[in-house]
Amino acid sequence: MEFVRLLLLFFHFVGLAVLIGGFLAQLPAARSAPTRPGTAMLHGALTQLVTGIALVGINQGALDNEVDNVKISVKLGVVLIALALILIGRRRPVDTPVFMTIGALALVNVGVAVFWT
Template identity: 45%
Template sequence: MDILIGILVILHFIGLASLLGGFLVQVKDIIAGKGTVVAAMFHGALTQLVTGLLLVGLVQMAEPGEIDNAKIAVKLVVLIVITVLVIMYRKKPVAPSWALWAIGGLTVANIAVAVLWK
């Protein structure tokens, strides 16, 4: 079970890198008003969602009571908002700047919740 959880954590980090990296490569275009939701952001958001849900389930099965449900709920709500924004604007030739900044800001906020919420 530990190996599977470890693999899922690695995939979760890869999803994070894809989502945040996709945003960061767009910053110059976002400032110019022609940013888009790139495929990396879409795939990263979905990877984070799937691996996060699987991780919570597996950790809860392996060590009942170890999960902080409030923290997970906050992270899930933030990720759902990110995913909805990514899906809404992924096929548009130009996404609104506010949506792209929200995706990037919420991604960083989710990282802060993961690291700082003890």
């Protein structure tokens, strides 16, 4: 079961890289005009959501590890807000502050994961 947890963690990191990489790739265009978040950002956020939920399930269920539910709730809320902004931006272009908020939320999620002990 530890292998499954590590595999999920690996894909969780890949989702993070795709989300932030997609954001950074579109950053120059977003500074000058309204921008639609790219498919990479959508898939990165969805990957983070799915693998994060699976990681919590594996840790609490199969591995019987203690999980900080408040921390997980904050991380879930942050990724859901980012995902909502991405989905809104896929329908119509979003202004620079909204686009920057998506990138900031991705970085906040990393900060919560690293610094919240």
